[in-house]
Amino acid sequence: MQDEESTARGLQKRDPDAWAEVYEKYFSRVYRYIALRVGDKTEAEDLAGQVFLKAFESISSFKWRGVPVSAWLFRIAHNQVIDYRRTSKAKLHTPLEEWLISDDADPVLEAERNLDIHRVVQAVGQLTQAQRDVIELRFAGGLSTAEVAKVLGKSQGAVKVLQHSALVALRKRLSSGSNHEEEF
Amino acid sequence: MKKSFDDILDICLDRITLKGDSIEQCLESYPEQAAELEPLLRAALSTMKAASLIEPRPEYKRLARNRLVSALEAREKNKTERRMPLWGWQRRWAVALAAVLVLILVGVGTVSASASSLPGDALYPVKTATEKVQGFFTLGGEAKANFHMKLAQRRLDELKLLAESNRNVPQSLLGVMNTETNGAIEILSRDKEVGNKSIDRLMGLTSNQKTVLTELMGKVTPKAKLRLQDALKRCEDAHARALLLKDKIPQMKKMHVPSPSP
Numbered sequence: 001m002q003d004e005e006s007t008a009r010g011l012q013k014r015d016p017d018a019w020a021e022v023y024e025k026y027f028s029r030v031y032r033y034i035a036l037r038v039g040d041k042t043e044a045e046d047l048a049g050q051v052f053l054k055a056f057e058s059i060s061s062f063k064w065r066g067v068p069v070s071a072w073l074f075r076i077a078h079n080q081v082i083d084y085r086r087t088s089k090a091k092l093h094t095p096l097e098e099w100l101i102s103d104d105a106d107p108v109l110e111a112e113r114n115l116d117i118h119r120v121v122q123a124v125g126q127l128t129q130a131q132r133d134v135i136e137l138r139f140a141g142g143l144s145t146a147e148v149a150k151v152l153g154k155s156q157g158a159v160k161v162l163q164h165s166a167l168v169a170l171r172k173r174l175s176s177g178s179n180h181e182e183e184f
Numbered sequence: 185m186k187k188s189f190d191d192i193l194d195i196c197l198d199r200i201t202l203k204g205d206s207i208e209q210c211l212e213s214y215p216e217q218a219a220e221l222e223p224l225l226r227a228a229l230s231t232m233k234a235a236s237l238i239e240p241r242p243e244y245k246r247l248a249r250n251r252l253v254s255a256l257e258a259r260e261k262n263k264t265e266r267r268m269p270l271w272g273w274q275r276r277w278a279v280a281l282a283a284v285l286v287l288i289l290v291g292v293g294t295v296s297a298s299a300s301s302l303p304g305d306a307l308y309p310v311k312t313a314t315e316k317v318q319g320f321f322t323l324g325g326e327a328k329a330n331f332h333m334k335l336a337q338r339r340l341d342e343l344k345l346l347a348e349s350n351r352n353v354p355q356s357l358l359g360v361m362n363t364e365t366n367g368a369i370e371i372l373s374r375d376k377e378v379g380n381k382s383i384d385r386l387m388g389l390t391s392n393q394k395t396v397l398t399e400l401m402g403k404v405t406p407k408a409k410l411r412l413q414d415a416l417k418r419c420e421d422a423h424a425r426a427l428l429l430k431d432k433i434p435q436m437k438k439m440h441v442p443s444p445s446p
Contacts, residue, residue, distance in 0.1 A: 014256060014259055014260075016253070016256055019252060019256060020249075023249055023252060027240070027245060027248065027249070028239060028240060028245070031238070031239075031240045031245075032235050032236070032238045032239075035238050036235060036238065042428075042431070044240075045240050045241065045244045045248070048240065048248065049244075049247070049248035049251060052248065052251075052252050053251060053252065053255055056252060056255050056256070056259075057255075113237050116230075116233070116234045116237065117234045117237055117238060119234070120230065120231050120234035120235070121234075123231075124231065135231065138197075139228065139231045139232045139235050140235040140238070142201070144198065144202075145194050145198075157190070160188075160190035160191065160193070160194050161190055163190070163193065163194065163197075164189070164190045164193055164224070167193070167224040167227050167228055168224065170227045170228075170231060171223050171224055171226070171227035174227055174230055174231075175223075
């Protein structure tokens with residue numbers, strides 16, 4: 001908590017090191033969360049970049065009350081996605097299958113990975129909005145239950161209940177949607 | 185106090201994600217709930233595993249980082265400038281007026297003679313003052329963007345000429361070149377009616393910058409090399425942004441097709 005507070009103070013002072021640290025720690029996580037929500041690679045990159053610029057613009061209004069920086073950042077990302085959805089109807093989408101394709105990658109491996117992503121995105125997409133919010137923040141954003149509760153303005157108990165029901169639904173969809181053997 | 189199943193599930197998820205425990209280790213801790221826990225933990229792990237494969241392109245990640253750094257730098261610059269008595273539109277007008285006065289005083293001959301001057305030459309301030317006046321009177325988004333590109337190209341040419349004649353290259357020259365390029369990109373990113381020609385010009389400029397700076401890299405002192413590397417990085421980012429703009433043009437055009445008249 002001490003570290004969190006000093007990071008928050010560094011951000012408020014516009015200390016480049018504090019911003020670099022937060023950026024390195026959260027950019028990919030914010031990107032994953034947004035990508036899963038909007039289902040568009042290019043838009044997710046743009047939106048993730050905007051989240052950090054918005055955070056930078058609004059840091060002066062950030063008050064340290066024990067709310068972790070991660071929860072504040074993901075709250076901005078959450079609102080950014082809501083705004084995007086409101087205005088994005090006319091936009092073209094980059095297909096999900098293009099998420100991972102790169103020039104130097106093994107095409108077979110890439111295809112398998114894309115299939116995994118596709119299955120999960122489909123399954124998550126069938127959850128209720130409240131369940132999706134929890135799963136996307138928890139598993140794509142990598143937040144703890146307490147942080148998810150702060151972002152969504154719910155109690156930790158409510159988040160845990162939603163997490164449970166979402167996993168029951170996901171389990172059904174993932175096992176019925178594919179004959180894939182899950183290996184861990 | 186006895187833990188609820190929701191709590192146990194949450195604890196196991198934290199143990200797996202934060203401590204790196206296996207599903208089996210968690211199940212051993214909660215044998216009574218193991219049968220119910222296992223499929224849920226596997227579903228959670230499948231979801232986390234798939235989500236972890238979603239990564240931003242490295243060039244875009246770096247680009248977003250540079251935008252944040254630019255925002256930090258701009259904020260610092262504004263803070264310094266706010267302390268100055270004349271700022272905003274007043275300062276812009278004052279600069280333009282002063283530049284016009286200088287041009288009147290020095291005369292047309294001097295202005296045209298300054299066109300070929302290089303940083304460090306006596307006439308170089310006249311050249312930059314002339315550019316300020318031209319920039320002030322350049323109207324329209326795309327025209328302004330093209331003017332920024334013209335100046336960026338000019339700074340690049342000056343850099344090349346200075347290096348070829350073994351003269352000192354002022355550090356600010358690289359910064360000005362990057363700033364002019366970014367100025368063009370910012371305008372073109374906002375302009376919904378931007379044409380392919382301007383984007384192609386931007387791509388040509390940034391590509392040329394990369395070539396020239398890379399060539400110079402082997403000919404300069406180690407200290408200057410560091411500055412060149414930094415400028416080159418910025419040019420590469422500018423090129424990546426130009427490519428993204430090019431990708432976006434069809435989408436922007438599609439979104440701005442006028443609706444057919446009834």
